[in-house]
Amino acid sequence: MSRGTAAEHRLAWLLCAPAVITMLLVTAYPMLYSLWLSLFRYDLRFPDQREFIGLQNYVAVLGSPTWWESLANTLIVTTASVALELLLGFVFALMMHRALIGRRAIRTSLLVPYGIITVVAAMSWRFAFDPTTGFINGLLGLEGALLAERWTAFGVIILAEIWKTTPFMALLLLGGLTLVPENLLRAARVDGAGALQRFFHITLPLMRQVIVVALLFRTLDAFRIFDSVFVLTRGAQGTEPVSLVGYNTLITRLNLGLGSAVSVLIFCCVVVIALIYIKGFGIELSRQEEK
Amino acid sequence: MVAENRAGRREQLLWTIGSTALVIYALIPVAWLASLSLKPGADLGDGRFLPRSISLEHYRAVLHDPQFPAALLNSVGIASIATLLAVMLGMFVAYAVVRLQFPGRGAILAIALAIAMFPPISIVGPLFNVWRILGLYDTWMGLVLPYMTFTLPLAIWILAAFFREIPWDLEKAARVDGATPLQAFVRVIVPLTAPAVFTTAILVFMFAWNDFLFAISLTSTNAARTAPAAIAFFTGSSLFELPTGSVAAASMIVTIPVILVVVLFQQRIVSGLTAGAVKG
Numbered sequence: 001m002s003r004g005t006a007a008e009h010r011l012a013w014l015l016c017a018p019a020v021i022t023m024l025l026v027t028a029y030p031m032l033y034s035l036w037l038s039l040f041r042y043d044l045r046f047p048d049q050r051e052f053i054g055l056q057n058y059v060a061v062l063g064s065p066t067w068w069e070s071l072a073n074t075l076i077v078t079t080a081s082v083a084l085e086l087l088l089g090f091v092f093a094l095m096m097h098r099a100l101i102g103r104r105a106i107r108t109s110l111l112v113p114y115g116i117i118t119v120v121a122a123m124s125w126r127f128a129f130d131p132t133t134g135f136i137n138g139l140l141g142l143e144g145a146l147l148a149e150r151w152t153a154f155g156v157i158i159l160a161e162i163w164k165t166t167p168f169m170a171l172l173l174l175g176g177l178t179l180v181p182e183n184l185l186r187a188a189r190v191d192g193a194g195a196l197q198r199f200f201h202i203t204l205p206l207m208r209q210v211i212v213v214a215l216l217f218r219t220l221d222a223f224r225i226f227d228s229v230f231v232l233t234r235g236a237q238g239t240e241p242v243s244l245v246g247y248n249t250l251i252t253r254l255n256l257g258l259g260s261a262v263s264v265l266i267f268c269c270v271v272v273i274a275l276i277y278i279k280g281f282g283i284e285l286s287r288q289e290e291k
Numbered sequence: 292m293v294a295e296n297r298a299g300r301r302e303q304l305l306w307t308i309g310s311t312a313l314v315i316y317a318l319i320p321v322a323w324l325a326s327l328s329l330k331p332g333a334d335l336g337d338g339r340f341l342p343r344s345i346s347l348e349h350y351r352a353v354l355h356d357p358q359f360p361a362a363l364l365n366s367v368g369i370a371s372i373a374t375l376l377a378v379m380l381g382m383f384v385a386y387a388v389v390r391l392q393f394p395g396r397g398a399i400l401a402i403a404l405a406i407a408m409f410p411p412i413s414i415v416g417p418l419f420n421v422w423r424i425l426g427l428y429d430t431w432m433g434l435v436l437p438y439m440t441f442t443l444p445l446a447i448w449i450l451a452a453f454f455r456e457i458p459w460d461l462e463k464a465a466r467v468d469g470a471t472p473l474q475a476f477v478r479v480i481v482p483l484t485a486p487a488v489f490t491t492a493i494l495v496f497m498f499a500w501n502d503f504l505f506a507i508s509l510t511s512t513n514a515a516r517t518a519p520a521a522i523a524f525f526t527g528s529s530l531f532e533l534p535t536g537s538v539a540a541a542s543m544i545v546t547i548p549v550i551l552v553v554v555l556f557q558q559r560i561v562s563g564l565t566a567g568a569v570k571g
Contacts, residue, residue, distance in 0.1 A: 007472075008391050008392060008393060008472075009391075009393040009394070011387070011391065011472055011473075012387040012391040012393035012395075012396070013393065015383035015384060015386060015387040015391075016383065016384050016387050016388075016395075018380050018383065019380035019381065019383065019384045019443050019447070020399060020402060022380065022439060022440055022443065023402060023403070023406055023440050023443055023444075024402070026414070026418070026436050026437055026439075026440035027406055027409055027414060027440060029417075030413075030414035030417035030418055031413060031414055031417075033417040033420075033421070034413060034414065034416060034417050037416065037417065037420075044420075091309075092313060095306070095309055095310060095313060098306065099310055101306075101307070101310075102307075102310050102314075104557070105310070105314060106313055106314060107561060108553055108557045109313070109314045109317040109318055110317050111557055111560055111561070112317050112318060112549070112550060112553055113317055114553075114560075115497055115549040115550075115553050115560075116320075116546055116549055117500065117501045117503075117518075117519050117522075117542075117546070117549070118501055118519075119503050119519040119522055120324070120519070120522065120542040120545060120546055121320055123324070123522065123538055123539075123542055124320035124321070124323050124324045124542070125320060127323070127324075127327055127535060127539070128320070128323055132336045132338070133335055133336055133338065133535050134338060135323070135338055135339065135340045137338070138338045163316075163320065167317070168564070171561055171564050172564070172565065174565070175565035217407075217408075220408050220410075223410070224410050224411065224412065226412065226503070226504050227503040227504070227519075230503070230523065231523055242412075243410070243504070246412040246413075246415070246416075247412065247415065247504070247508065250415055250416040250419065250508075251415065251416075251419060251507075251508045256416050256419075256420060259416045260416050260417070263412060263414070263415070263416055264413065266410050266412055266413055267409075267410060267413040270408060270409070270410050270413075274408055
């Protein structure tokens with residue numbers, strides 16, 4: 001294709017303008033506004049006391065145990081759920097790839113967790129683990145409420161996260177599995193390579209790019225965890241993730257200054273995670289956009 | 292030969308058991324909600340997975356609830372408008388990116404990628420403040436805008452991936468016949484893109500249908516509060532007790548359409564998800 005004429009450029013920009021302007025107005029502008037607000041003492045309950053205080057909000061957030069605890073909580077949930085999802089996702093993907101019968105049924109039922117509203121799924125788990133209405137305590141012969149203890153509550157939160165998002169991981173991995181040439185695997189089989197050898201020496205290396213992209217997106221997604229924790233514990237028992245700290249500061253307590261500092265710090269965490277993946281694993285995100 | 296056959300049969304049995312386990316895994320929470328929603332109020336605390344007897348009392352209660360029907364309407368309306376707008380604007384961008392050469396093409400895809408990774412909580416505070424000033428707080432438009440924004444990257448990606456597969460020569464033929472680029476786009480290309488657009492619309496709708504953070508931060512009343520927010524804040528007769536039966540019934544009401552869509556369009560949803568993420 002040619003480099004394009006001036007008329008073509010104009011048409012292209014015209015077509016892109018509404019979407020780009022919307023995206024920038026609703027993300028970039030509020031993000032900058034967040035950065036600005038984070039430099040002020042600004043509590044909506046006492047709007048008259050608004051004043052510029054420099055980095056004091058950041059000092060307050062970074063000096064509080066709540067922030068570090070919630071960051072640790074978020075990282076625990078993110079790491080545990082993404083790691084387990086990758087394993088389980090591979091099992092599911094291989095099943096969908098190899099299953100001779102019922103492939104359609106498997107795919108359809110796996111899309112149910114993907115499509116269901118997160119809050120609804122979390123409600124189901126909350127009722128299931130409830131000592132009076134639930135069936136799980138009876139099934140496991142337990143007495144106490146699992147959601148009332150810190151580590152078991154983490155277990156339930158991670159379980160809810162895994163249940164909901166493994167199908168997405170599995171579908172991405174399935175897409176990667178179809179990239180592995182079938183005759184290569186057959187040749188390796190003829191040469192005497194076992195199933196595990198074939199998986200680790202052929203399938204896995206060929207899927208590297210797909211796996212890293214899936215991990216990046218799932219990690220960033222898990223890091224924003226909010227809905228399920230809100231429903232399951234509302235952050236009680238020391239399970240509060242960073243998003244909930246942000247929400248509580250901004251919307252519940254209406255402290256826009258301090259809350260904005262939390263928001264900016266969460267944004268920085270996300271940038272750091274993305275950079276670690278992009279630099280560390282060498283994802284070539286831009287390469288995919290080339291034709 | 293016989294041994295191989297037996298191994299093959301055993302393998303098949305394993306796959307069947309595995310597949311069954313997978314289907315059960317995927318459906319347990321939904322089955323549990325369905326069971327709870329059908330249990331009569333007195334049986335809610337019996338701790339059994341399956342109901343002993345069936346009653347529709349919770350569904351009746353929910354449909355006569357002062358909040359839930361309004362929330363359902365808000366959810367349908369807001370998600371539909373957001374889907375319409377996101378798909379429309381996404382189509383424009385995808386067309387430009389796939390078909391036209393222009394400076395800034397890479398930048399647009401980079402912006403979309405960055406927004407796909409963006410943490411929504413980081414802009415909730417400013418949006419809350421600006422929406423109050425602009426009068427968008429607790430309105431449909433106040434939620435449509437963030438939903439559009441966060442689904443545009445998805446829409447652009449999926450549509451661009453599909454658009455690359457379209458036989459564009461037809462467009463050239465139309466251009467030769469004297470159509471302007473815009474006419475060629477509207478008359479020839481739009482009908483060809485219908486399947487891709489439909490797939491994108493399903494995925495965008497699902498996102499908007501699912502959102503909770505914006506829904507509870509940017510709304511406060513029946514005017515715009517959506518179903519997930521209403522379900523999380525259900526209050527029963529007493530303020531501190533969650534009305535299990537009503538929550539379960541409301542949850543089923545918002546889940547049944549999702550299941551229908553998934554059953555009817557599973558092929559499309561899967562191709563859309565993998566086109567967006569794997570092929571890029």
